[in-house]
Amino acid sequence: MSLNRSDYYMGKLWDSSIGEMLIILDQIENDVELSADEINILAHIIEELIADKRKGELSLINKINGKPENLRQIMENDFGETARYEGEIDLYGVRWKVYTPSSEFSNSKIKKWNYNQHISGILRDTLIGVVPGMFKEYFDYPPWLLGSKYAPDTYFVPLEEIINVAIARGVITGWGYLIDIGIPRLMVDDLRANDLGSIF
Numbered sequence: 001m002s003l004n005r006s007d008y009y010m011g012k013l014w015d016s017s018i019g020e021m022l023i024i025l026d027q028i029e030n031d032v033e034l035s036a037d038e039i040n041i042l043a044h045i046i047e048e049l050i051a052d053k054r055k056g057e058l059s060l061i062n063k064i065n066g067k068p069e070n071l072r073q074i075m076e077n078d079f080g081e082t083a084r085y086e087g088e089i090d091l092y093g094v095r096w097k098v099y100t101p102s103s104e105f106s107n108s109k110i111k112k113w114n115y116n117q118h119i120s121g122i123l124r125d126t127l128i129g130v131v132p133g134m135f136k137e138y139f140d141y142p143p144w145l146l147g148s149k150y151a152p153d154t155y156f157v158p159l160e161e162i163i164n165v166a167i168a169r170g171v172i173t174g175w176g177y178l179i180d181i182g183i184p185r186l187m188v189d190d191l192r193a194n195d196l197g198s199i200f
Contacts, residue, residue: 005033009042013049018153021046022136026128078102082150083113083142092184094119101144108144110156115140122182123159126172130165132157160191 012024028034028042078084082105086098096114120139131138135154138146147155166172178188 005031005038006042010045013046018050021050022128022134079142079145080150082145086112089114092187092190094184094187099142101142105144105148110143113142113144115142119183119187126178126181127162127166130162130169130171158194160194163191 009024009028013021016024025043025046028039028046031039034042079099082102083099084102086100089096089098091114094116096116099113099115100111101108117140123139124136128134128136128138131154132146133154135141135146135151137151138154141151143156145151163172163175163178167174172178175188175192179185
């Protein structure tokens, strides 16, 4: 590993918050001067530092075995009894998993959440720098959990508003950019229509 680049990033990591570490991770993954192996090593270091910082934070606990659950591993069930899995639908030419809030979140304004892991990954990789709290799993959590005890360092903002912030900050060049990176055109058109409807 290049000593200068390694030292540069390691120096930035010490005493950084989790949010700052995620920004640094994004910088590392986009650093053309680093090899794939160097990126993997630095990313692993960041993952370990984040894990250490998150010790003691709230997590979903399996009621049967008492062990913490990884949300990514339980997406087809109930997210630790915070959601109900309702099956799948086809929308915009994509297959989505459908969830509704559990009774604990019955007062949520959001009554249904469609989830597709591939679309979520594109949004995460593209928009992490502008989601509230730069919460890396923002697009993988049911929206009623954002800002709750399960995800206290963030809050829910409609996707079209996040996209507008990304455009305003130069993170993406415009709505068309989302189509270029793999978001279905009809989905982008609907998001943009929702955005216009919320302004006027």
